[in-house]
Amino acid sequence: MFQKFLSAFFLFFILCSSAFSQHGYWLSWRDSLDRDTSGNWKVFEDSVQRNFYLDSLVQVAWEEGYLGAAIDRLEDQGDSLWVKFYQGPKIQQIRLKQGNLSKDFVQISSAPLNFTEVNQLFLDVLKEAENTGFPFASIRLDSLQRQGEELSASLKISLGPEIRWDTLQIEGNSVTKEKYLQRLSRLEIGAPFSQNELEQATKRVGRSPYFRLGGAPKIDFRLQKASPVFQLSDRNSNVLDGILGVLPNENQPGKVLITGQLDLELYHLGGKGRDVSVHWQRFNELTQRLDLEAKESFVFGSGLDVAAEFSLLKQDTSFINRRLGVHFGYQSKSPLYFDFFLRRQAGDLISTVAYNEVTELPETADFRWSEYGLHVTLDLLDDVIAPRKGVKIELGLSAGNKEILQNTGIPEEAYQGLDLRTPQYSLKGKIEKHFYLKRNWGIYWGAAAGMIRNENLLQNDLYRLGGLQSIRGFNENFFFARDYFYMNLEPRLFLGENSFLFLFSDLGLLENPYFADSIEQALSIGSGISFETDSGVFRFVYAVGKTKEQPLSLQFSKIHFGYLVRF
Template sequence: MACILFFLAGGLICEAQNSYWLKWSSDDPQQVGDWRGFVTKPEGRKYLDSIQNSFQNEGYLSLYSEEEEIGKDSLQVKIFLGTKYLWESISQGNVPREFTEDIEPVSDEYASASQWMRHVITEAENRGFPFAEIKLDSIERKGDKLSAVFHYDSGPLILWDSIKVAGDTKTQERYIQHITGIRPGAPFSQKQLEEAKIVLNRSPYFVQTQSATVDFQIKKAQPVFTLRDRNTNVLDGIIGLLPNTNEPGKMLITGQLDLELYHLGGKGRDIAVHWQRVNIATQSLDIYAKESFVLNSPLDVSLGFNLLKQDSSFLTRNLSLDFGYHMTSNSYLRFFTRRQASDVLETEAYDNATELPDVADYRWNQYGLGWDWDKLDSPYFPRRGFLINSELAMGNKRIIENTGFPPEVYVGVDMSSPQYFGQVEVEKHFFFRPGWGMWLKGNGGFIQNQNLLLNDLFRLGGLKSIRGFNENFFFARSYGYLNMEQRLFFGENSFLMVFADFGILENPYFAPSIDKPVSFGAGINLDTGSGVFRFIYGVGKSNLQPLQFSYSRIHFGYLARF
């Protein structure tokens, strides 16, 4: 009963908010707009004007209306449309031909002339004439047929002036010029200005605190962007001291360090260092540096180094050099070269081997192409849009003879052969209503060679791939997995979520070689203002792990930004 009263009261409150009601109808063709409520009388009048304007745009130029007030708060309107006028002929007049090449000719419908004029003005605004005007001239009427001539006034040619950056930011004007494509001396373009707003809103380095403005001076237009730098830099780490079981009396340093510095000098210059050591034998190191728009060219250059020491099995190093090019505001093309070197650390176990083991020393030189397509509405916590990242590479892999292996293991082995590699990631965000969203991510990859080794394979599992398993739990020659999350937002960047991950992996060194891991769980992402705390509980099942809560995993961490 209380619930019924609550909803009835809510309905009465909603009705009480509308203090003016309006209903309209037309004669021929007969149309009816049912009673509609408005908070104020001017809002109702504005709605009525929009209805009449829409009929006039259809060609009913001589329409008139009769109004009947029903009480002080209600109005009933009868619209008499009269004759519908059509175009018999209309001349382009002095409108520049280059402005109309991609515009459909004016049809006999009256509204088509208005649409045509809007297209011309849009073309003019994007070609350096933001003050252009167009109107109908020499209008003549014969019955219900009209004829006219377009008259165009371009106004002065306006050129872009230098960009001005305001607000609490270290971003340099030259960097904004590069990412927006706005060049001093080029013709003004309204489309270019609108695209610049979108590009700046997606930047991971800063946010726009005010809408972009344009200061028009003598034949110059200076765009002004007001920005505030984001807290993007990261310093996070855990250091542990454990007794070294291999060297009694000494300590073993374990832990994790994440250092990420972005937009140094306001130029889009990035540096990142990631180190992790979880036990005495396994550790990894990643170093990355990027310089944007090198020597004021459209190219970005990045250099990376990765080291992985897998217990006492092998040591792998990767050195990469990337060149990136901004094709459009959404599309980014990369050309890269990488050198991967891997060496076996302990060879005693292979003293009696008669064929090439699953690990071996090799050198692989790669040359590849990458393409990214970004349509997300935010660089960190998007709610709408999609993202595509892809890479394809090939190169020659050369197996190096290890003196710790018996010589006969290399007999009949092609020591030099082509190796291929590819990866693709597709991410999609849905936002159904305030407080409820969904995230999907699909990822796939392959690596192919006639002498594929265990230390060649992809490493998967953990927080950033298939949750519910340890980090780098899986080895895979080819793989595909899907991440799904339902998110319940309770803040701008804070949400509760439930997830499910599904994968299929191929590992040629395990039997059976096909694994289909599945995991599910729940967690929380909490924005604390100075950082992000994430806690995820998951449990997974695979060929190597049963579905038992004793095998569940907790992924958590706090990412501090400054």
């Protein structure tokens, strides 16, 4: 019996010893005064972490001015290590000489520095070196002389080989062409290596709506050249979106009106940043809109994007507006994107029966407007397609000459005394802000404003607002406005990357000079869901809007739902 108990005891002791030895790697130390600190044990997961900790102790001491700091290993028993830490005297300040350090990097002053300032100086020099083609540069103190607590030394820098940019490479399943990515990154082949340029290029590539960046790029150094390697995977950025609207039929009370919208957006065709989009909307039985746009990135190897647009709006039996434009876009090294554009707009009356006997220019007329402008975008969102935080700001302004054409269906006296050719100006701005509160909670806030000015401003010149993209709870393009401001507030409960439930409230102030009460206040509230599937996003929005003419009532509610297919 005693032998069994003794065997069990030794087995228990061996197991406990084994468990204890696997618990970690232990460290105990003594200071330079040989004071016993054996009770101060520190445990690490492995010996590598323990050695790293010891090295960091010495490094910190050096940075604080204890240049004689060192560690002496007294006893090493596998998982337990005893060491002695020598600190030595502290150097209070140091006087530096220029040495072989070029004044292009930094100009050394004669004033003494503490070691914190010296360390910062070293970091600044190395940062300058790695941004001017020398990523392997090193710097040290040379010709040291000590006088009490002061040290004098010369700086000695070793730049290493000069490195220049070479062509970048792409890994992954992306269809992106290397030439396109090279232009997007703004890294010039043959230019000196720059760590700062690489970081900026990584941000630009990572913000592309066409693909995802799988971490920081690798750098292949070979023959004094640096070739960055980007890991890319294509996004489902193409869009096929159809929305069906069920609205009360204002012309036939008691019945509903089915409206529709189709959005087709094809991005990054051929892996070259080539985009094509088609947008069609039907607001009511007689009103429709068509928008076409195509963009080519980095035309002829330049930094310019060129786009063309065409728009047609048929407003019931009143007028037809057409717009044809050309855009020249430029992406700066910062997050700013500049879009220079010129447009030719035309408006023609469909019927002049209502104007046969007018004596002054009616609210709608035939016109031609040559418009020139600039649109600037500052995009600081964390994701282009499904942002959770960040801000995006847009500002556009344009000017040009508008000419009113005389229509034979309108009495000639209506045009008498009018300057038929006048300057016209417009200004628009928009901001959106995403707040990331918690893992599943966020808030979207947006605001937009605009104004347009002309001596002979027409109703078919005015901005069109209302609907899912501006003030919800109203028909698409329900409002006409010379000046407008609206704000959207939308708390979101996220169910996935691009799936969320939301409540919203929209508030708008609009001015239409052709209304008796020209200032219109619009308010809408509602809720909805955006649910992402493998092939697209399902959206459902229920909204109720209020104006002076329309009470806040479920009788005037709007339901919008659709399925946005991404492929």
